[in-house]
Amino acid sequence: MRAIVWKKYGKPSGLKYEEIDKPVQADDEVLIRIDATTVTAGDTEMRGLKFSLFLRLMIRLYMGFFKPKNKILGQELVGTIVAIGINVKEFKVGDRVIATTGFKFGGYAEYICLNPKSSMGTMVLKPDFLTDFEAAALPVAGMEALHYLKLGDIKKGEHVLINGAAGSFGMFAIQLAKHYGAEVTAVDAAQKFDVLKQAGADHLIDYQTESYYKNKNTYDIIFDIVSISKFKESLACLKENGRYIFATPKSKYKLKSRLSNLGSKQVLFTLSKQSNTQLEEVIELVKVVPIKIYIDRVMPLEEVPKAHEYIEKGLKKGNLVIQVSNNNS
Missing domain, CATH: 3.40.50.720 (NAD(P)-binding Rossmann-like Domain)
Known part of the structure; x- marks a missing residue:
C-alpha cells in the first residue's frame, strides 16, 4: 500500500512516500481503507519534537529514542471497513466510519487496522450529511x-x-x-x-x-x-x-x-479524554447548530511533507485535508 513513512525526527524531509505492506487485522480489529485524513499542527509538533526537553525525552522513550518506531503519522481519518476480526460485533464490512487513532497514529496510509473498543482512539459511523473531507477534519x-x-x-x-x-x-x-x-x-x-x-x-x-x-x-x-x-x-x-x-x-x-x-x-489545562460519546456529540452539534468545517486545501497523499511545511509557515486557515483514495464524496 501507499504510505508516508516517518523516517526520522526533525524536518518534513524525514517523511517519505513509499510502498509498504498492507496490515492484517487482529481478531479484535477492523481493517479500514482510508479515503481521507488530515495534517494537523499536532502532527508537525510530533514529527519535529517541538516540546519541552522533558516531553521530548518521554516521546523518544515511547516512540523510539533514535528514530520513530511508529512509522506513520496522522491521527484522524474517514474510510470504509473492508475486513473485520472475528471478535468485532459493532461494525460490518462496508461501513463508512470516522475515526481517531490517538498515539497509534497511522492516518497517512491507504489502510489501517484499529480496535473499535480501544481507549486510545474513537470510531463512529460517518453520517451522510458530511462529505469525506469534512468528516476527516472534524474529530x-x-x-x-x-x-x-x-x-x-x-x-x-x-x-x-x-x-x-x-x-x-x-x-x-x-x-x-x-x-x-x-x-x-x-x-x-x-x-x-x-x-x-x-x-x-x-x-x-x-x-x-x-x-x-x-x-x-x-x-x-x-x-x-x-x-x-x-x-x-x-x-x-x-x-x-x-x-x-x-x-x-x-x-x-x-x-x-x-x-x-x-x-x-x-x-x-486538563487534557481531553476523547470518546465515541464525545465524537457523537460533536457530530450532532455540527448538524443542528450548524457549525461549518473550514477546509483550507486538499492535497494528495504524496504531498504530506509539503503540507507539513505549509502548516509550519503559519499559512493554514482551518483544516488541511489529505485525499488518500479516489472514492471521496
Whole structure:
C-alpha cells in the first residue's frame, strides 16, 4: 500500500512516500481503507519534537529514542471497513466510519487496522450529511474545542478571546462559543481575518502588530490554543472569576500557575479524554447548530511533507485535508 513513512525526527524531509505492506487485522480489529485524513499542527509538533526537553525525552522513550518506531503519522481519518476480526460485533464490512487513532497514529496510509473498543482512539459511523473531507477534519478539532470550552464553563454573554483562532481548533471554537452566546475576539494574522469573520468573530486582533494584553480590554475566558502568550500579562486581562485555558500547556505555565496568586481567576489545562460519546456529540452539534468545517486545501497523499511545511509557515486557515483514495464524496 501507499504510505508516508516517518523516517526520522526533525524536518518534513524525514517523511517519505513509499510502498509498504498492507496490515492484517487482529481478531479484535477492523481493517479500514482510508479515503481521507488530515495534517494537523499536532502532527508537525510530533514529527519535529517541538516540546519541552522533558516531553521530548518521554516521546523518544515511547516512540523510539533514535528514530520513530511508529512509522506513520496522522491521527484522524474517514474510510470504509473492508475486513473485520472475528471478535468485532459493532461494525460490518462496508461501513463508512470516522475515526481517531490517538498515539497509534497511522492516518497517512491507504489502510489501517484499529480496535473499535480501544481507549486510545474513537470510531463512529460517518453520517451522510458530511462529505469525506469534512468528516476527516472534524474529530480532533471538534472534540478538543468542545472539551476546553466546557472546561471553561462558558456562559451566555461572556467575552471570550481565542488566541491562534484560525487553526482547526480555533475555527471550531469560534463557532461553538457563538453558539453558547459569547462575544468572541479572535487573535491571528491579518491575512486570516476573512475566514475569522466568516466563522463569526466579533473582534479581530492581528498578533503581528498588536498584543492583546496591551489594549486594556478584559475577558471572561482566554482560550490560548498556541500557548505563546505572556503568562502574567494574560492573567491581568482576565475579569474577576475569569478563566485562562491552555490547549497545549507547557511545563513552565503549570509551574507559574501554581506559584501565582490567582485570586478568583482560574488557570485550566486538563487534557481531553476523547470518546465515541464525545465524537457523537460533536457530530450532532455540527448538524443542528450548524457549525461549518473550514477546509483550507486538499492535497494528495504524496504531498504530506509539503503540507507539513505549509502548516509550519503559519499559512493554514482551518483544516488541511489529505485525499488518500479516489472514492471521496
